[in-house]
Amino acid sequence: MVRKATAVNLNSQNSKALPFAGWSQPATALGIESHDHVTIFGITYGTGERQLGRCLTVGTCTGTKSLCSNPLPRTIIQYVHLCLLSKIWYLAQILPPTKEHVQQLTTVCTWFIWQDAIFCVPVSTLQLSKEQGGWALMNIVGKCKTFLYARLWSLCTKNSSITTTIMRKWNLTGPIANPPNVHSLPTGISYIRHYALDMPYVAPSGPQETMQKFKNRLYGLLLTMATTCNCTGELWIARKYPGMAWQRVWTNVHTIGLSDPIKSTCYAAIHEIIPTNERLVAIHLTTTTSCVRCGATDKQLHRLIACEEGPVIWTWTKTRIAAILRLYPKHID
Numbered sequence: 001m002v003r004k005a006t007a008v009n010l011n012s013q014n015s016k017a018l019p020f021a022g023w024s025q026p027a028t029a030l031g032i033e034s035h036d037h038v039t040i041f042g043i044t045y046g047t048g049e050r051q052l053g054r055c056l057t058v059g060t061c062t063g064t065k066s067l068c069s070n071p072l073p074r075t076i077i078q079y080v081h082l083c084l085l086s087k088i089w090y091l092a093q094i095l096p097p098t099k100e101h102v103q104q105l106t107t108v109c110t111w112f113i114w115q116d117a118i119f120c121v122p123v124s125t126l127q128l129s130k131e132q133g134g135w136a137l138m139n140i141v142g143k144c145k146t147f148l149y150a151r152l153w154s155l156c157t158k159n160s161s162i163t164t165t166i167m168r169k170w171n172l173t174g175p176i177a178n179p180p181n182v183h184s185l186p187t188g189i190s191y192i193r194h195y196a197l198d199m200p201y202v203a204p205s206g207p208q209e210t211m212q213k214f215k216n217r218l219y220g221l222l223l224t225m226a227t228t229c230n231c232t233g234e235l236w237i238a239r240k241y242p243g244m245a246w247q248r249v250w251t252n253v254h255t256i257g258l259s260d261p262i263k264s265t266c267y268a269a270i271h272e273i274i275p276t277n278e279r280l281v282a283i284h285l286t287t288t289t290s291c292v293r294c295g296a297t298d299k300q301l302h303r304l305i306a307c308e309e310g311p312v313i314w315t316w317t318k319t320r321i322a323a324i325l326r327l328y329p330k331h332i333d
Helices: 002-006 049-067 076-084 086-091 099-114 140-156 162-169 190-201 211-229 236-240 246-255 260-270 277-282 300-305 310-325
Strands: 037-040 043-046
Touching: 076 086, 076 099, 086 140, 099 140, 140 162, 140 190, 140 211, 190 211, 246 260, 300 310
Parallel strands: none
Antiparallel strands: 037 043
């Protein structure tokens, strides 16, 4: 099968077999002796899907933590996507990370975003689109599945690939029946089972569709399936102020040309996560609600428009809003 799929002769003298996903017998395959671990480019891989996945991702988690001390780029979320998680996107094309490592990576990313903030927005909210009140933070599980599924699908389209031969044996090439017969798949290779369960809902790629568009469509579908199964309902701030046109609010935050620091401040103010004394008293982190600068009650509105540079900023903001709406600034409240 190897020679048929790869069209090359296998050099059994210089090869090693690594039992994977529970396979242990026979002790030799194709005349190649099996080993319980192999070292490739300085990285030692053990037997079993979980051990191999751990070898691939444990170094990535450590490297991701070390990158958190680097200077901030133009936007924090872009840095998370393009730098902190760049290695995991590459490794995900081989094996998906384990649940344990996904939790570690998510913790590192959220710490980097909020750092020493007392109040923060939940990860599920950050992963929403910007039009829904989130910040379009990538769903690590969905993104890793996207890279892996897209690579498997691409390999299955090549007749000379060994992956094609194996996947054809399991009837996983081309359109997959729904519901799929996952009971015939090896229990030790869980990611193949997940592929068989998820891909029946993905329409085949057309001749005019590029790989990037296919990945975007696949990620959108996986994200929709994940959010449907773990629906968190309406945002807390939307429940608190039900009469607000929230979609317009979120759109304005990201489309009116604000700088990134101001945009982040607006986002925190809208979600009411600014650590005012009024909120800190409620969780017993301070003993007074008075502002340390002027003595007034330290509420969010006071912090934004009434104290220190707040009046100057608010006066300028009212002038700009009045110019846009063609009104007098005194009518802007």
